[in-house]
Amino acid sequence: MVLDLLFNLLIYPLKQIIEFSFSLFYHVFKNPGAAILGVSLAVTIMCLPLYIVAEKWTELERDIQKKLEPGVKRIKKFFKGDEQYMILTTFYRQNHYHPLMALRSSFSLLIQIPFFLAAYSYLSHLSLLQGRSFFILSDLGKNDALFTIGSFTINVLPVLMTLINCASGFVYTKGHSLREKLQVYIMAAVFLVVLYDSPSGLVLYWTLNQVFSLTKNIFMKLKNPLKVFFTCVCAAILFCDFYLLFLHPGSFKRRLLMTVVISFIFLAPLFVKGISRLIDGVLFPLLNSSKSRCLLFFTSAAGLFLLTGLFIPSSIISSSVIEFFNIDGLGSPLCFISNTLMQSCGLFLVWPTFLYFLFNKRIQTAFSALSFVLFVCALVNTFVFVGHYGTLTRMLTFSENIAGRVLPFVMVLNLAVLLLLAAVSVLAVKYRFLNVLTGISGISCISLFAAGLLYSNVIRKSYNELSLTYSPQSAVELKPVLHLSKTQKNVVLFMLDRSESAFFNSILEEDPSLKDIYTGFTYYPNTISYGGHTIIGAPPLFGGYEYTPEEFNKRSDVSKLTKNNEALKVLPKIFGEQLDYNVTVTDTSWANYQWIPDMSIFEGMKNVTPLSLENTYTGLWMDLNRDKVKENLVSSSIKRNMLWVCFFRISPPLFRDAIYDDSKWWNTDEEIGDIQGFIDYYSALYFLPQLTDFSSDKPSFLNITNDSTHSGFELNPPDYVPAVKITGTGTGEFAKVSGYSANVAAFKLIGKWINLLKENGVYDNTRIIIAADHGIGKDEVVKKLYNGKLSDGFCMDHLNPMLLVKDFDAQGEIKTDTTFMTNADVPLLLLKNLVENPVNPYTGKPMTDSIKKEKGAVVTTNSTWSPDQHSSTTFSIKENQWYTVKDNIFDTANWSKGRQ
Template sequence: MLNFLYTIIIYPLYQLVEVFYSFCDAILSNSGLAVLGVSIGISFLCLPMYIIAEKWQEIEREIQVKLKPGVDRIKKAFKGDEQYMILTTYYRQNHYHPMMALRSSISLLIQIPFFIAAYKYLSTLPALNGKAFLFIKDMGSPDALFHIGSFPVNVLPIAMTLINVTSGIIYSKGHPLKEKLQIYIMAAFFLVFLYDSPSGLVVYWTMNNVFSLAKNIFYKIKKPLRALYFLLCAVYIGAVWFLLFKHTGFLYRRLAVIGVLTVIPLTPLIIKAVKYLLDKPFAHFVDNDRQRDALFFLSAITLSVLCGWVIPSYVISSSPMEFSFVDNYASPFYFLRNSLFQSIGFCIFWPCCLYYLFNKRIKTVITILLSLVTMCAMFNAFVFGGNYGAISTILTFENAGMLQPTFVYSALSILTCIIVIISLFFIIKLNKTKLCNSIFTIILIALFSISVINSVPISKGYKALKEIKQTNSALAPSTISPVFHFSKDKQNVILFMLDRGLTGLIPYIFEEKPFLYEQFDGFTRYENTVSYGGMTLIGAPPLYGGYEYTPDNINKRDKESLVDKHNESLKVLPVLFSQNGFTSTVTDMSWADYKWVADLRIYKDFPEIRCCPTERVYCDEWLKKNPDVKGFQRPSELLIRNFIWLSFFKIMPPVTREFIYEDGHWWKPKTGKQHIHDFLNYYSGLDLLPELSDDTGDKPTFSIIVNETPHEPVNTGYPDYNLTTTDETPGVFEGDNAYQTNAAAFIKIGEFLQHLKDIGVYDNTRIIIVSDHGGNSNLGKIAEKKYPHYFNPLLLVKDFNEHGTLKVDDTFMTNADAAIFTFDGIIENAVNPFTGKVLKDQVKKDLVYVARDASWSPENHTKTKFIVKKWNSIHDNIFESDNWKEVKEEEVFADER
């Protein structure tokens, strides 16, 4: 219950404080000034509430003064129950209730949740640790400006209290002693409570008190609002000058901030326009409490459901398994509930608090604004939702460059919002508010229906993963012990699939780490290798099953389901080797049964094949052994925060979305931490491979080891790339996480190869290291050849008894050749056990058809065929752009070479 209340009431304010800090820190580049900016921003945001609270307090004082003579007479003349009855009657006759006395504490009630949010955020903000500001040496600790003996004296809390008392003296002049005591007691409380708090938090609260002092001084001068307006205009001029001539950020962002701040000088015109609308065309709506309240609540609830459930449910339902079993949260519905609670706070609770503080005219303004925001949000989310490519498990976009909309797209979205605004104005002017309420009711019902529909695949995906985890738990050992039992005197074949391994980075990684040349003794690197797709779904099947499972050949078998053909490709080699006397072992086979986490139950009909998952199995044990991991941030923390921001992103006009996204930080300060949990799920298994392998096999062995370490680019830390630092690689690969994760992977694979040598099974082992596709890195900026990014996979091969320094072969290859390498020279006339076709007979490389543009998700294809928007043919040399040619689908399937 407490967590529920915190999420609804405090967490929205916590995020507000966080955004203010991030914005001020980005503008001012100074942590101390950013804290001051947060205080000023929050204070101005609360100013209308303080003003209305002051009016309520003044009303309460006047009533108390008016009733005091009668109350005193009653208390003097009567005692006990009789006094209570007479007082109750007296209050009722004067339309007063004792509970109304709480109005005198409204100002304090407003401050409490904001203070809790600021306290929780600033008292633990890593960005303040070690940062100096003015005379403060460390914003993350008490100031301890001087000592009396061994007792540290913190000057800031004392200064804060003096300012608070001074403000109270000015404010409470002429007020009852009871109010004065309340102010002084609160000042003493904050002195004790904040005395040993971090200086950054005390600076925030001190600035709040300075603002309160300035506010109280303004109340004592004539025409305080006019004085405030001219002061804000002066601040506006200073801000414009700073942003235009001093700040060095992106010009369009500075202009956007200036555009928002322009509201300040235009305030008198805006107020006049609003007054005209309320007095003339909207007068009937102002006086219609019932319709106004109905429109307000319908708008608030609709916006809350849209942001808190519908948009997040779309994301989770697209891949439920990715959002299941995240840290300590098993069900993805936890994140849905959390985002809904946050949305209730943002869209219902706090708007209601504002709504009921003000009179009916301001209520009308709030209702109209909320209705406009809700209607525009609906159009932006569903009509102008945009296609921003793949999204990560922490809700960041893989290709942020797609966030910049075209001019036409932006103009259409803005024009739509303008039409919505004009339409709503006319509906209200024509006294057709009931129509508007009916529209919102229909929309709300539709949103609830969408939520239920999206919840079905989420529930199914969660249950499926639960079953898979139970199966994998049964397959995986409870402790770290060998699962690969290689033979010392018989042949071993290892197919190592390194998801998104980049072959082009090998020369640079090996040059930086020369010891890798010795560890990769006898390997040949086929650099001129192409993948059939830029994603696992299409690039992996040929790697596992050979040329019968290229995307064009899979689509030609249009009577069978895609998932069956995919599973078949994963079974070809293990079954083939098992039939030929080998012990077959597989790990986390890519997209097995089209599940995000490999469903190894596809091998249930082949009990001779050993299934031994190594991903998502050893992470916790690895963390216990490696407690010094740097920069670790749990993904659940990011998901709890980022889901509501993704919703805000979707409901805003496309032209503003890049600003909201803020390079994937969603206006969260750059703490230096990164999300590495998914990376650790894979890296831990890779790091532990030597401990998972021994030489006790009594038969020839075939093993498929799948590892996705390079698939999750993170900063693994120069120079050792083992997560003990967060330093960047110097030179051209600075800031290139793809380089760092590939370096980390190759170092660990090198250790595994050295282990095979140490236990005496290296020479009698054939090893093929291959990836399903490539990926982005700084390599594209420095390579002399045209770098085909996602379509240049890794292909490294070491044959039996092969030795020598790493060789480079520029023969035109595809990653389907990895499957052929496994049995070549071992199994004569190897036949696909499922189709009966000779595997080597299917090899055709004179012209290769690549699925250049296709979705990564099975749900975005038909049941039997891949949907490919763009096909390319490629031959001979993948680094020559002339060898890539866009072809029509008819040409692909007409070719029966």
């Protein structure tokens, strides 16, 4: 516990700087060795001010030691034992010196330790280095073993590192005392022992550090070291700018932004002069008042700490406690807040305080003013320029692409407001309103602390309630819970959430054996759903045309919740009561409008058994497949990403897309997806054969919902199973599109279940429909399948769900039927020839597809996914969010704006 605290406070901030630097340079050069070189250079440059201060302290210590040396020698010559100690102590006190001050001479060595620990923590476990080469180093993830004598190998790089370290020390300690020289050489020997068998990537980093240290020491011996150094840096920046603008293959927008950012280094001398004048002029009241300076700095730093460490994390988790419930067995989500609290404390309090007291009062003045401006700007960005970026998942990534979500006007307005705030803050210092500024930061600290405690209390109460009411029963054994009949008819509906229709042919192309499994099925590619999110797309699939969004909204006198639950219960009620089938319903989406479906809505219905298969078999799967997943991956990712979400929230909108980094948050770990969330769903399909028997004494209806296809988690082809390291992509047409892997996995697992039915002679007397509530929505699919785009930019593929139908006794190869279908046809297809003229048991109206035949499908592009974002009785859909679609959905001419 103490070590974790020290790590988060002292080492973690440095580790994040190293990881960000590595990721940045890896983005640029696409080579881990070059990225390590960049990290080493960046760390060296960032540490230069510390080394300069260390050198001053060392010189000061040498001067004092030289001054005191004659007196110390005389005392040691004439006195011994306790008497010598007492006289030496008195002598030091008279000269205002303490022996502990001698540590100042070792400061340049001491500051290397936390950076070394941070680099060791990061690079020694970086999977990206495994198997990657750099010049003569064949594998950066292993020791170099460059020289071999028989069966004995010698790691050359650590030896080279030590020689360079000694050379650097020789230059640095030239003319210094023997004690200082010994310190350097002993430290070099220690690093040789520690790093000798380490991965060559880590040793390369430290070797480059010694090269740059040697270069620094040589520079310090020059007449004008800063000018020469700045000239070299400018040359390096020019090279980077040229590479980014003309050679790098990445996004031009990001390349241009990176070029602009690093090019600010050219203006460094102007910045230094400007800040110096600012300190001597406008900020003089701060420079002249130690108390005001300290108070403003600490209240501002504390404000940033409370905002990022407490307020933002607690507000995020309190909005959906159930998503963070007992992740990886950690219990209360408060553990994620305490973790972020420590990280933020180290980043915004511990290290800034260390730096504040390290420098003189001029630098302290700049620190104080800058801290206040950053804090005020962070508050404005967090509470005023919030932005709308879509749904934040429990892995702290957005469910949709956030690029282009903020208008350029908003970005310009934000920058103007921030510049105005900075100017007002500086003028407030000039006109001696320091108490006002300190009051603002102090009151903000108290407010953030109180709000954070309030949110934390909500989390605590919600967790305690969930512990009593939501306790998913992890199965300890596999036993059949799905019962089919060998002698009577069976009807099965698989609702695969967000299963993509366009992927099906690609899946068959990649794995032709599935064609022999899915015999008798008819594939309907020309199928449309009524909404791009489950809340709107699922009710028609389960309840039919009365629950399409347009018809749903016409019954405005009935609550939205009631209509939703009606739709989910239509089929179980007809099959259970009217047809006297044994009905099993699992994990029905948004049951009772709960994120984790509340299956109690089916309790008490005749012949209906509600079950939860998702979340239930995760533990069993994990026990059987320990080699396929990283331990505590989900909780580790949340602990790491939460602080980056805070950076995102407090940053200007202009930089948020870059901070998000396409959902990676500058993470270099190759496996960062929500594997546990995926396994929660995947395991239900994985164990489907073991969960099924053929003991039903009556006809059977299985209504199975599964969310595994909703995941964009990558799996290992060709079997498409979870793996610690993904070794490639599939060969299908859409194999590289996000979500493809999960779709292949689902069809492979359902295929194994179909083989079980065939082996037991149950396939022919079973009607099976595999359907989805909506498609994924990918531009790659639109480009290949559609003849154009809609004028408003809506991705039509979002409304193209999977629809596969296998009727009783159907045989032969998979057929493709291009008839215009909707997912509201599913109830009619399930009831076909079983119920003559079916009637909705809740409204008494006939269940028909007459609406589709008369005017096509009236669909919506509304992107509001959560029930509480709509009104209490209807879906909140604007008029410009309606389309009427007929006939061939892949022809944009058949998409008419509005409701016809």
